[in-house]
Each structure stands twice: as structure tokens, then as C-alpha cells.
Amino acid sequence: MSYTKQDILTQLDQCTEAYMFPMFSNGFVYPIASRFTAYRDEKRWALIIEIVGFISLKGKGHKGIRNGLYVYGNCLDVPPGINNDNYISFTSDSEEGPAFEENYQEHLHEEVNTMLIRGHKVRLPKDPEFYEAKKMELDAPPKIMIWEFLRGIRSEVKHLYYATEEELRERIPKDLPRILLVDEWRHNNLDRGEYPSDIETFPMVADVLVAGDPALYKPTLRSNSYWMNWPEGGAKG
DSSP states (O other): OOOHHHHHHHHHHHHHHTOOSSSSOOTTTEEEEEEEHHHHHHHHEEEEEEEEEEEGGGGGGGGGGGEEEEEEESSSSSSSSSOOOEOOOOOEEBTBBBBBOOTTOOOBBBTEEEETTEEEEEOOOHHHHHHTTTTOOOSSSSSSHHHHHHTTTHHHHHHHOOOOOHHTTTTTTTOOEEEESSSSOOOGGGGOOOGGEEEEEEEHHHHHHHOOOOGOOOSOOOOOOOOGGTTTTTTOO
């Protein structure tokens, strides 16, 4: 083997120290959906963590809706972590008109009922009861904020939020086999001083990568990657 469990965890911890590892509590990102994918062979490993959110620092409207890809491994062409090339936009207006009101571009347009997600037309639900049924508390009812809308329809269309296989392969070797795909996990909370090596998730992922055995990923702790577990996310937006 050309890498060890400690090699993997050291890289993840060092990136966390440099704020190059996902923080679900980021005050400028409203978290919406997430997943990670692990790849390996005997000499190479890679891990891509996708954080879909509304990023207020990236702009308003569609500009703020991004999938940020955090990429790690020993076979990368760029330093591990995230850079400006790793933010993917995936929404746009339909032929009906602007999905978001035009002044501040923070909430759904009252007179437009559809938008596009990766070219697929989706409905813009504006009835507060739709969100109440999903146990969501709206920030400024009857207005529906962008992140509230994306969270509200998440269960139906989240597969469209994530990167395509081609987009993932642009960032790692195309021939590197995939071994693990996870969309719910226990994530470290850096606000509490937790690093990836401190919780069971990433040591287990490292075990999978080193041994080449996905059965070694057997989480025992409750997942916390769902957006409702991180009320601090987007609080500064």
C-alpha cells in the first residue's frame, strides 16, 4: 500500500485546521443537501464531499445556489480542499420568467411558478402549508426564501442537486474505482473543537479506503448531516 489510515486522517485534519473542510455551521452558507463519495485502488485514494447550499457570499438568486465540492486524496492535481473551480451552479430560470423577485433576489417570485434544475422544470411551491407539513418554520412568511424552497423540495429532487459523475471525475483520476457513497453521516463540529479524526465517520472511511472493503463502514452514531441539525448555517447571511 502507498498510503495509510493515518495519512488520510492527517490530510483531513490539516485541511480542517486551514478551514478547507466542510463546516455545516458556516454562517454564510444555508445547508441544503450533502453527500460524500470515496474512491481507491492500491496506490491512490480520493474523497469528495459535496455541500449543496445557498451561499450568500457568492451572490443573490441563482448565483448563490451552489454545490461546493471538497476534494481530498493523494492523486490530485491541485491542493486538497476547495477552490473557486469546485463550485457548481445547477439552477436557472424557466421560460416563464425569473424564479426570484428581482430587487433582492432572495425569495420566490410571486407571479412565476417554475424554474429549472439541471434542465428539469420544477414547480415553485408557495403555500406556507407545504413547508409547515415538512416541519419547516419560514423566516418571513408568506415569502418563501430561496433556501427554504430548496430545502422544501429536497426529498423529491435532491439527486439533481448533486454533481454528475462527469463533474466528479473532472477532479480525480477517471480510472479510480468508486468504493463508497454516503448521503447521511455524523460530521465533526469544529465549533466544538472536533476534527475529522475525532469522530467515527472518517476513521471508518479511512479503514474502507486502506482495506478496500466497504463493509468496514458501520456507523453507530446518529447522523447529523441533515440541514435541520445546523441552525447556525446561514445565520450571518
